[in-house]
Amino acid sequence: MGIRLIARIAMVSLVILSATHVEAQNPPPAPPAGQAIPPTATSSTSIGRYPPPPDPFARGNVQPSRPDHPSPGQGGVGGGIGNVGFYLSTGKLVFLIALFAFWLHYSNWVHEDSRGLRVRPDFWNSLMLAGGLVAFWAMVCTPQFLLGTGGFSLALGLPLGLYVRERNAAVPDNRKVMTPAHIKSWTARQLAKVGIHIGGGEVIDRASGPPIKFVGKTKTGQRDDSRSRQVESSRGYVAAKELVYDAILRRSTDIHLEPKDEELAVRLRIDGVMYPAEPFDKPTGDALTNIFKVLCAMDITEKRRSQDGSFGALLEGREIDFRVASQGTRHGEKLSMRILDQANSVSSLKELGMRKQMEDQLRSIINQPHGLMLVCGPTGAGKSTTLYAALNELDAYEKNIITVEDPVEYKMNNVTQIEINTKADMTFGKSLRSILRQDPDVVMIGEIRDDETAKIACQAANTGHMVFSTVHANDTITALYRVMDLGVEPFMLSTAISAILAQRLARRLCPNCKQPYKPSADLLKAVGLPPQKIKEFYRPLPEAENTCTRCGGLGFKGRIGVYELLNVSERMRDMIRDKAAMSSLRNEARKDGMLYMQEEGLRLVVRGVTSVDEIRRVVK
Secondary structure, three states: OHHHHHHHHHHHHHHHHHHHHHHHHOOOOOOOOOOOOOHHHHHHHHHOOOOOOOOOOOEOOOOOOOOOOOOHHHOOOOOOOOOEOOOOOHHHHHHHHHHHHHHHHHHHHHHHHHHHHOOOHHHHHHHHHHHHHHHHHHHHHOOOHHHHHHHHHHHHHHHHHHHHHHHHHOOOHHHOOOOHHHHHHHHHHHHHHOOOOOOOOOOOOHHHOOOOEEEOEOOOOOEOHHHHHHHHOOOOHHHHHHHHHHHHHOOEEEEEEEEOOOEEEEEEEEOOEEEEEEEEEHHHHHHHHHHHHHHOOOOOOOOOOOEEEEEEEEEOOEEEEEEEEEEEEOOEEEEEEEEEOHHHOOOOHHHHOOOHHHHHHHHHHHOOOOEEEEEEOOOOOOHHHHHHHHHHOOOOOOOOEEEEEOOOOOOOOOOEEEEOEHHHOEOHHHHHHHHHHHOOOEEEEOOOOOHHHHHHHHHHHHOOOEEEEEEOOOOHHHHHHHHHHOOOOHHHHHHHEEEEEEEEEEEEEOOOOOEEEOOOHHHHHHHOOOHHHOOOEEEOOOOOOOOOOOOOOOOEEEEEEEEEEEEOOHHHHHHHHOOOOHHHHHHHHHHOOOOOHHHHHHHHHHOOOOOHHHHHHHOO
8 A cells, every 4th residue: 555655656756746847848828017916926827727736745554634544633643744654564474474374384384284184285295385485466456455365365274275185085084183072172171271271071182192092801802991001101102002093093903012032023914914013122112012912911931832811902982802822932922913994894795896786686685594505715814704794794683693703803783792712612613502502593614624513514504504613725626625634424414505605805996096007918818808899907006105095005995806716506416425536516606607716806907906926926
């Protein structure tokens, strides 16, 4: 406003000087002799056509003649000749400086936060800088103050809002910002600093580590809060919380603490593959081991004999279970912790990722009134997850469902779940004998390990019960002979068996960063695909180049099942009863339309769900 006022005064002065110069060159005609000159005419011609300026020279934003620009004597900031005022509005200048400080603060926050989360830091830093420059240009150069403020807010708030949206998509709910929960928590913390406590809730102390709380358990698996309080003051308690919290955020299924000469190495199993994590020094590592053993009610003085136990952790309103096993090594005691997160469990067959035809076949098998359905595969292939999904397809209120597990991994509503205890001589076989007297409709056996369990499972299937179980075998045909090797007679198995499902778990390609490529003709020939029909495959980006936030730079996120379903027909029952050769059974299954796991895996590769190398890794 001061600049415009100076320009206006200069223009008026220039016009006045120009008018005076014209009057001097063309003076008015002289009046007749003896006639007096009128005083008004004299003043008019001497000044010109424009009135004189109402105020003398004043420096700054001061116009004494205007009510909104009073002189110093009237409470203004300056006025009159020799008076000095401000060329800029004081309030608006302070507001502009505050916006500049806001931009500096959040630009630095975006820089640090994007680097920590690996959310394209270079891109967002450049966007915040460009937005700030545009914002200040709009603020200074726009004539209307409100319009300039709106342009400033848009140019600065837009990149900040876009960054918040992207980083919130890459973090769990408790780490999201600018959400109602975050704003409420931030407000409560700020008020608590000045002694105002609202809501009656406990404000999280960031110095106590991440927002996770350990829950100790007894040897029988019952909650024991005294053990939780016992470790809270221990050395390395915050480090233990950070380790578990980080493992959960990275979607880990297992934590391995492996002692070395000078440190405690940490490895996490993510989507079935081991990844190294930040190690701990020897004293901190020993403290972590003792903390987890105390939570699990283990003997901390015993470091050579293997022990096992469990504990829990409360995070975001849910309880996560941990199964812990210790083993003495030459460098010290090794701990393996299995993470059982109920939130990550599969609740239906649709979530298993089967093709529609196989899913319908499996659903019809599950709803049979009696029979034996086996799921086979190596350790960690997702066999128990498939059985839980199968049980969820049944009406637990209409049918009496009983499970025998070692241990119970996921809790199910209205299902009787029994955990075996080998120390108390409660094995699968003895548990099965007792639960068959409980009038079950459906029985799930965690694993068929011995001849007693195998025989009782087949007898239950032949006496009107639907039995689900698992067995360790590489494929469906091998699983049949595995059960017979356990001592089950072929005629009993042939009448009991309904279907066998073999499976593996392959990692899903991250949809955000997977890379298309044209496969070579030799590769397509090796996997048995026609080159003229395949346009492209997908693969993960190299780890050194991958900065994707959704998968953490791994190139994979989540897993999908690769299945092989053998639906036992009447012809196959006769062949099993006659102890037919394995090759004959396989040929008969192929005639019925069974696809091998390799073929099912190639379907996923063609759809872009996973990569060829991943299928080769999990399916041999």
